[in-house]
Amino acid sequence: MSWANAAVQGVLLGGLFALFATGLSLSFGVMRFVNLAHGDLAILGAYLAVSTTSALDVNPFVSLLVVVPVMAAGGYVLQRLVFDRTMGPDPLPAILVTFGLGVVIQNALLERYSADSRGLDAGSIETRSIRLTDGIAVGWLPLLTLATAVAVLVALQGMLSWTRSGRAFRATADDPDTARLMGIDDRSVHGRVMAISFATVALAGVFLGVRGTFGPAEGPAVLLFGFEAVVIGGLGSLWGTLVGGIVLGLAQALGNQVDVRYDLLSGVLYGHLLFLVVLAFRPQGLFGRRERA
């Protein structure tokens, strides 16, 4: 694989990472809420698509019409009934509760679907590609994934910038007490943010399932890639999340090119190294603002 092709594949892979990271970025940006179950929720979304495609005999992308609303509703209910009670100046309760939720999801999936790897069959789109040059081909599926990530992030940024709800989200992120004085129900805002977070991670989970295979225990790896994309891009910055995902994808793809002697996991190592470099030299991320003292 040529360097140019590796770079193109890295950018496309970054679309998937950006999708994983969108919900994390939004929930941290608005609520300072760290959801350790985020990766397991992506896997849950993929398994929900498995059940939906099998029950309704539809394409995985059509199953999104069921999976995304169901996950969004689950996110809203979980936020209002569980996560809201963990929020406060101490981040530990939220971390413990979402860690526990992740364990529950993994074991429930293991019980319901067994430990066997699964995949989602989306038909010929998985293998079709556009040949750009002799050495570079762009797969339709990775291209669709990246386009979806960009569309989701543009839509979310537009909502935050230009709508009444978006202003309420940002006001709540700045100062929930004062937001309440404006008539904004901060608990309702938190519920809606978590609904969006769950919806985007379900979307990412279905793309993950179409791209390859997945098992009940793969959530933590997904969480790690999502966190790395968010931190590289800058905490709470949606554009940063997109760039962070792409930079992480590039690091992994180019890492594979460097370490072609070993195995495909060597690229993942280069992604982790890049993450550590960003954390060491620019802890606020590429697009993040340094916290004021």
Next chain:
Amino acid sequence: MTTLLDVSGLSAGYGAFQALFGVDLRVDEGETVAVIGANGAGKSTLLRTLAGLVPATGGTVRFAGGDLLAVPAHRRVAEGIALVPEGRRLFASLTAEENLLVGAHSRRAGPWTVARVLGVLPLIEPLLGRPADVLSGGERQAVAIGRALMSNPRLMLWDEASLGLAPVVVRRLYEALPGVIEGGTTVLIVEQDISQALAVSDRVVCLLEGRVSLVGAPAALDREAITAAYFGRVTGAPELRP
């Protein structure tokens, strides 16, 4: 005149610390009432309790005839109460214009629009596109007042109106007051500057250690009575009761 706000025996505090002890207060529709008192007298706590940010531990508050204490903080703005908080507390990542628009989140009907706010507070106009966190103290106070007005309040609670501001800025802000009242808004101001409070208000309420120590129209109050109510018992002056 119709009574808009009727506070009776209001007690409130922060955990084990009680800040208000049975406060009685009445504000009529169209009035401007100033609350004065030394630091720690309970002025800001009174306004924060009325806005719903501090829970009341006793007493009753009737607003436009309804039980205000039963209404959660985020619904009080829809009832017609807006707070200009101490320290302004603008939303730092939003522009001045977006701060004004967030003020209208409750969609309460009334005369206040961005254009009308700019009419009474013209100093905001050149600031509209600027992020709130780069504004000066006076500019922030003006935007905070505008943001409160955008909710079309029947009662505006204005906390620490002149704290930390240059006299010229304070004068410009108070120049907006007639326009605010003309818009149908009643104003309850917490003001540490006694002469300013006497100049702008129809009635003055003085708090001392969480209790009302004096109530009266500015013209009817003499300097000694105010001093005694403000600082407590003063040698040679009688202890004053409301």
